[in-house]
Amino acid sequence: MTMPTPEFLHKLADAADRETLARFRKPLDTSSKPKDGYRFDPVTEADREAERVMRELISAEFPDHSVLGEEYGLSGTGTFQWVLDPIDGTRPFLLGIPVWATLIGFTQEGRAASGMMSQPVTRERFWADQTGSWLETSAGKTPLRSSAKTEMAEAILHTNSPEGVKRNKDVNFDGLDAAVKMTRYGGECYAFAMLAAGQIDLCLEYNLQPYDIVPLIPVIQAAGGVVTTLDGGRAEDGGRVLASANMELHRAALKILLGQA
Template identity: 50%
Template sequence: MLLPDVAFLSQLADAADAETLPRFRTGTAVDNKRAADFDPVTEADRAAERAILTAIAARHPEDAVLGEEFGASGKGDRLWVIDPIDGTRAFISGVPVWGTLIGFCEAGRARAGIMSQPFTGERYVADGEAAWCLHRGVRTRLAVSAVRLVEEATLFTTSPRLFAARGAPNFEALEARARLTRFGTDCYAFCMLAAGHVDLVVETGLKPYDIVALVPIIEQAGGIVTRTDGGRPESGGDIVAAGTRELHEAALAILNG
């Protein structure tokens, strides 16, 4: 069977946007999914995932799905992986760096995906051959930066505190060498890497729904994304994405001590 095309990925994003955007900056109710700390979820998360699932079931009822809010269903080589709002903390804080992530895997490999940010009107999409930014009717092909040295790189991560249990000194060594480090943009940072504005993104403890949609966007823009052990990133874990192989290898060497 063929990969999902940009039109269908956009249809799925439209369905999600109709649920997320009207609830953004409205003071929507927030629930906590994890008693040990704060892991927020809102009705926007749940409604958007339901809308995506409904649209997939209508077109591809034979496909398997994995969503952050409603889990897994179905079996087979064709798998949709959904994060209805990646960056719920940003969403409830009114900051437009969250996004809806919809990824498609075939035989375990991420092949197509979309990130939709409806407040800014941006969509970042990979169609199996190339990656694109769709913004206000303009379609721009994505291409990563050519930076090869850590000392020339702009580095992003969600929070340096997340590395406390997984090797904070190694991340700090990477940060100390990078030209510029910024925090807190979740999926948006990976899309900025695909667009050539960011050179290096490092994250820890990701789930499949945090990364699958972004993998083809990065790779089809010419970038590299793996786990810190060098393995494929579809299963999540500790992730490094870079615009060039030289920068990626240098970052891995520092992070792995």
């Protein structure tokens, strides 16, 4: 078996949840990694332990697969690769705000094939495979569907922080902000899940790593959404990324952001 089952994605999430929840809203030793434009980019033992236990399970089940993780980098080579972010949103994790999550992605020949976002505080898992995009809770599994809005004046835009806006003056964020109904900040990866769920229409981020976005691509795409870089390239490589509820809205937003409208 080379492709993971939903059961195995849940098994990875269960293991990560045990490590993160045990440390959430508890005193933690925190260090900072260097990151352009940020004076503080935290990492904790919760990040490291959650990734470690997921790697152990993957190695036991799929020893021929490679793994790319935020905390321990790249190990292995091959067609199939796991892409892990043990805590996407370490800052809100440290603040006790539950918009962080564990991101688990799987790629085949560099393309995102399945993914899961696990938020253990709210007990929600957003995941996707070849069967569709789903929200799973203790109440059961429901399909996700992105918004059908195509009028920019009715759209809701999200970007995580104003720091990216300040550093990317070549991107016409002000133009898009002026065109939409409302802009909000601070939702981390949860905002992408809400795009798949039809609550948010546009998510713009300026400096994503593959582990920040690969696990979310299948969830958004299988729900009907679109994810690319600002130059229209593959989002799996990270960088400046726009996710939209549908293709019509995506094209219109890109034109504004690139100064073509």
